[in-house]
Amino acid sequence: MGYIVSNAFWDDRYSTAAASGEAVWSIEPNAWIEQVTSILPPGNAIDLAAGEGRNALWLASRGWSVTAVDFSAAGLAIGRQRAATLALDLNWVTADATTWVSLTPVDLVVIAYLQLPAAELTAAISNAILSLNAGGTLALIGHDSTNLVHGVGGPKDVAMLYDLETVRLAAAGLDIAECRRYNRTTADGRVAIDTILLATKPRR
Numbered sequence: 001m002g003y004i005v006s007n008a009f010w011d012d013r014y015s016t017a018a019a020s021g022e023a024v025w026s027i028e029p030n031a032w033i034e035q036v037t038s039i040l041p042p043g044n045a046i047d048l049a050a051g052e053g054r055n056a057l058w059l060a061s062r063g064w065s066v067t068a069v070d071f072s073a074a075g076l077a078i079g080r081q082r083a084a085t086l087a088l089d090l091n092w093v094t095a096d097a098t099t100w101v102s103l104t105p106v107d108l109v110v111i112a113y114l115q116l117p118a119a120e121l122t123a124a125i126s127n128a129i130l131s132l133n134a135g136g137t138l139a140l141i142g143h144d145s146t147n148l149v150h151g152v153g154g155p156k157d158v159a160m161l162y163d164l165e166t167v168r169l170a171a172a173g174l175d176i177a178e179c180r181r182y183n184r185t186t187a188d189g190r191v192a193i194d195t196i197l198l199a200t201k202p203r204r
């Protein structure tokens with residue numbers, strides 16, 4: 001299935017799944033996001049393109065003050081409902097990641113599987129960097145272009161897949177700890193290839 005850059009598409013996808021009592025994504029956070037953020041002291045965070053909020057909710061459960069942003073109001077409505085069930089308090093913002101910048105800088109921005117063409121992805125990463133405090137962390141993970149041939153799942157349109165060079169360029173100006181391909185084992189034991197970026201905003 002192709003990924004279409006439209007909030008109407010995503011609203012429909014989330015609403016249809018919710019109507020049949022299903023989730024589009026897992027309830028658990030992404031394993032890499034969990035791994036790299038669990039060593040950080042809780043502060044304030046943004047989950048950009050949060051979807052149903054699995055990563056945002058996990059961060060909130062760890063004591064982070066979280067703003068979950070997505071252009072799909074239907075996705076965020078599911079996250080809000082889950083938060084209420086878990087007695088967690090988050091901010092939910094319906095906005096376009098290619099234009100939205102936080103008025104309050106944060107200690108952590110998470111971007112997970114925001115699959116956009118290079119120019120739009122670069123804009124979203126730039127906005128994420130603008131939203132960071134000096135010393136803040138950007139943790140980004142997405143389906144890599146090599147996944148199309150060598151991995152499972154993800155968009156089938158190469159224009160919507162991550163290219164290491166695009167990500168590296170978009171993060172220029174950050175202190176990059178990791179920017180590379182990462183093999184993720186799926187629930188059914190197969191391999192998906194992601195791009196990961198872990199970087200901090202310099203204090204200087």
Ligand SMILES: C[S@@+](CC[C@H](N)C(=O)[O-])C[C@H]1O[C@@H](n2cnc3c(N)ncnc32)[C@H](O)[C@@H]1O
Pocket residue numbers: 005006007010025030048049050051052053054055069070071072075095096097098111112113114115116
């Ligand atoms: C593959 S889902 C990932 C959701 C979530 N990050 C996760 O890992 O569970 C991609 C999400 O990106 C959102 N999205 C796509 N383009 C967007 C944009 N321009 N601005 C904000 N959200 C966007 C979609 O609505 C969808 O919820």
